[in-house]
Amino acid sequence: GGIITQTPKFLIGQEGQKLTLKCQQNFNHDTMYWYRQDSGKGLRLIYYSITENDLQKGDLSEGYDASREKKSSFSLTVTSAQKNEMAVFLCASNTGYQDTQYFGPGTRLLVL
Amino acid sequence: AQSVDQPDAHVTLSEGASLELRCSYSYSAAPYLFWYVQYPGQSLQFLLKYITGDTVVKGTKGFEAEFRKSNSSFNLKKSPAHWSDSAKYFCALGNQGGSAKLIFGEGTKLTVSS
Numbered sequence: 001g002g003i004i005t006q007t008p009k010f011l012i013g014q015e016g017q018k019l020t021l022k023c024q025q026n027f028n029h030d031t032m033y034w035y036r037q038d039s040g041k042g043l044r045l046i047y048y049s050i051t052e053n054d055l056q057k058g059d060l061s062e063g064y065d066a067s068r069e070k071k072s073s074f075s076l077t078v079t080s081a082q083k084n085e086m087a088v089f090l091c092a093s094n095t096g097y098q099d100t101q102y103f104g105p106g107t108r109l110l111v112l
Numbered sequence: 113a114q115s116v117d118q119p120d121a122h123v124t125l126s127e128g129a130s131l132e133l134r135c136s137y138s139y140s141a142a143p144y145l146f147w148y149v150q151y152p153g154q155s156l157q158f159l160l161k162y163i164t165g166d167t168v169v170k171g172t173k174g175f176e177a178e179f180r181k182s183n184s185s186f187n188l189k190k191s192p193a194h195w196s197d198s199a200k201y202f203c204a205l206g207n208q209g210g211s212a213k214l215i216f217g218e219g220t221k222l223t224v225s226s
Contacts (some may be wrong), residue, residue, distance in 0.1 A: 004219045022181075031212050032211075039218075039219055042202060042216040042217055042218040042219050043156075043202070044214040044216075045213060045214070045215075048212060048213065050212060054118040057215070065159075090155060090156070092156075094212070096212050097206075097210055097211070097212050098144055098163055098206065100146070100160070100161060101146075101158075101214065103148075103155040103157075104155060105154070105155050106155050
């Protein structure tokens, strides 16, 4: 078994601020993902990475940057926080194509 | 374009009844499909998946789903339902083209009353 940890659990920022969310997994998975979940809605893919130093854009990548410097970690940066970005950001990982994705507990973002 | 539709935003039923949550997909080639569950205040948990082979797949927590190519559906079923099944359920679609990406439906919130 393994676990995905996301830090921080809650992130409060000011409009226009640059904010970074972190994700760590100890599954030894190759692929990692960042999703955004708006209240009451489904998940939308922001970025994913199939290996260290790889980055692939999802459908919602505008306004975000990502970084995969180690196999076990994947960071997401909100480049300029906007009030309509209040959401939960979920990190996930798996071995890749067709494998089950395992999800972290999420980071809840609040922009004042 | 690929898409997933979960047409029922809310489903309410009584404990002991049979539950069936609907999922339809749009994809021109062979899909692979997942169901996940999200309990209040928690993250997503894997229930089951269809890749190929048997069209009825069994998962965790007593759930099963049937893949029907004829009407592009992958409905989730359980009988009987228990109050602890109250949660939000998400269907997700992947393609057979080698991409690791999934497309998620908007989810169905299930309430099982005791």
